[in-house]
Amino acid sequence: MNRSAISSTSEKETLSLLWGCELNQERPTWTFKPQKVGKQDCALLLSTISLGEKAKEEVNVVEILPSASQEDKKRRPLTLASLRASVLPMVVLGLEFSPPVTFQLRAGSGPVFLCGQEHYNGSWEEVEEEEDDLEEEEDDDDDDEDMFLEETPIKQVKRLAPQKQTSAGKGENHPSPNFNQYVRDQGAMTDQLSRRQIREYQLYSRTSGKHVQVTGRRISATAEDGNKFAKLIVETDTFGSRVRIKGAESEKYICMNKRGKLIGKPSGKSKDCVFTEIVLENNYTAFQNARHEGWFMAFTRQGRPRQASRSRQNQREAHFIKRLYQGQLPFPNHAERQKQFEFVGSAPTRRTKRTRRPQPLT
Secondary structure (H helix, E strand, C coil), X not given: XXXXXXXXXXCCCEEEEEEEEEEXXXXXXXXXXXXXXXXXXXXXXXXXXXXXXCCCCCCEEEEEECCCCHHHHCCCCEEEXXXXXXXXCEEEEEEEECCCEEEEEEECCCCEEEEEEEXXXXXXXHHHHHHHHHHHHHHHHHHHHHHHHHHCHHHHHHHHHHHHHHHHHCCCCCCCCCHHHHHHHHHCCECCCCCCCEEEEEEEECCCCCEEEEEXXXXXXXXXXXXXXXXXXXXXXXXCCEEEEEECCCCCEEEECCCCCEEEECCCCCHHHCEEEEECCCCCEEEEECCCCCCECCECCCCCECCHHHCCCCCHXXXXXXXXXXXXXXXXXXXXXXXXXXXXXXXXXXXXXCCCCCCCCC
16 A cells, blocks of 8 residues: 655654555455664554445454464454444544554455554654665666666557556546537526527428417417417527427417426416427427426327327427418408508699700701
8 A cells, every 4th residue: 555654743753654455355464564664663553444335235354463473373363343334334443553463354355444654753864864765766766767768669658658647647637528518508507697589480290281379278280371379489598499489379388297298378487388499300390398308299190289208309290390470461462451542632733835945957
């Protein structure tokens, strides 16, 4: 296990290092040895023994083995903790041991983690000198390895691989953000600040061959082109493609109840009145309900609403075409609204003769 210096109670007397080990089925024993070699007195302070997140529902027994001396061979192993994931996953201890100490996982498959501190009593200057000597030895080893890698460039690639991993661990190479997830999250948020965009059009059903109409609480797809109940007012709800559809004549919103039936409501503030426009590959448009994901607006061949739980995006019943609302032709093109022109009488005026200049004879 990696150990790192964390604190020192006195710069001239005590040095504390973090210590830890893992006991599992592959490595059931662990012997603690001092990290600092010198004149310092070493002691191990065992703080906690805990189970890992992958531990099974079984009893894990951790014990300490006696040393290899003849006197200690007669002693039996001492149990430190008996852990179980659902009953006792961790114990807190405050035991102090003198090295060498051997810990063993007697029962269970682990993993079991032991954490504590190493305490060294001695001069701080001696410890620093020993650390400097170890660093110089490591630098010499690194120089030898660099010279060896220059002679063999193939092995140099193997050396660069762990350096990339360490740089990624330090946070230098951040993973690229998921832009698609960001767009989906922003498109699902209701826009309460911007002015809403309003459009007017008709929805032509692919199956019934007619247009969607809102006649009060009833929704159907049986309206002819230009019917006043087929005129729909579509309001944008988000920055994305979520809309609210309202009948212009009945002023009722198209909503979907919990059973998947289309109904008309006077208020469209609820989430079941919001639909997501999905443009398909065949240039048709499908409308998916925002509250019930996977439920689409669909109509049968007779123009009756189909149960949304049985509708799918790739079915003909859920395909629509947006068409501009023409309505009745304005005057004077419409025959029923044509009027006769009325001529206003006025007194005749005297016509003046136009005088022409005489042309010279040739």
